[in-house]
Amino acid sequence: MESALSSHHDKGQALLYLTDEQLRQGIEAMFFAYRGFTADPDRILAQFSYGRAHHRALHFINGAPGTTVNNLLNILGVTKQSLNRVLRSLIEDGLVESHVGKKDRRKRHLFLTVEGVKLEQKLSNAQRLRMRSAFRTAGPEAVAGFRTVLEAMMDPKMRNTYSNMRDNGS
Amino acid sequence: MESALSSHHDKGQALLYLTDEQLRQGIEAMFFAYRGFTADPDRILAQFSYGRAHHRALHFINGAPGTTVNNLLNILGVTKQSLNRVLRSLIEDGLVESHVGKKDRRKRHLFLTVEGVKLEQKLSNAQRLRMRSAFRTAGPEAVAGFRTVLEAMMDPKMRNTYSNMRDNGS
């Protein structure tokens, strides 16, 4: 599907790195890497009869304690109905607490319980372990490039969300 | 792997880039970027009442025409029942053809039809468009880093699969 030019690397990557074949490799790299990225937490979650959706909720509540359901909705990009199901099970199981807002009593503020923090840490430790290993193998410059490309690949709206998190969180 | 000095502190990122906060940012970057990565094809697929599973099948059959069901199973990492359902609908709709093997008549070799190629191109054009734009924005060195980190993040088994594809396909 691509020209005969892309035969071997290092010919001057500056000119070649946007060929269809390079892009295809990027696409497949994303696919396989994302599978690796989620594999370790998935195994842990399965032991608790939870799924990735629970992990995501725990992760972002942990990162922004007291966040509202609607805020979480925007971050996760799912419907409130879908999130609600996950949230309900986490609350029932005592991993998350939901408090009615004091200023605006329509809002629910979400917090991890001690148990919730425990599971969140178990999950993120596993995920960080793999990422740390990948970062170490690749080296700091590769990590910077990785972050740059990922950021450019996000939807602009989520890029803002992401940047705000980064700025507040560091 | 020399030290990158982009940060405000003089400690040198070489020492800092593996903090939990850096790793957390990497984790969230993966999450948001993957969503962007799949957003465009998802919109097209919805028009055809297909899902990501169909896209993945089309993608890998296109990349390796004549591949067998079992090979596809290994690449995609799903059960044969799950793949079979997707494959059946693609065959019924005339996007994929399944030919009994000549050497080994147990095996089915899969090919895209003209229609199948059409849809696959529509999908991958959309996906490449975003990736090309991200690559352009980030620049060649960032792209190299991106690829390096992603490769390190894969499961070893899939890393081999990925490398073989890259070597054969370029």
Add this chain to the structure above:
DNA sequence: TTGGAATGTCAACAAGGCTGACATAAACTT
């Protein structure tokens, strides 16, 4: 000829997306 491998099918089930309908609280209009 028998065992195992590759494929396909049927059934049942679960996770986690979705939409629609609706309840409640707060804010806004009149």
Add this chain to the structure above:
DNA sequence: AAGTTTATGTCAGCCTTGTTGACATTCCAA
């Protein structure tokens, strides 16, 4: 104050796509 609108959260039901288990078929290979 009353009624309307908006924001938020909940409940019910559907769909895709993953899972397991059971089982049939076909064919290669020892």
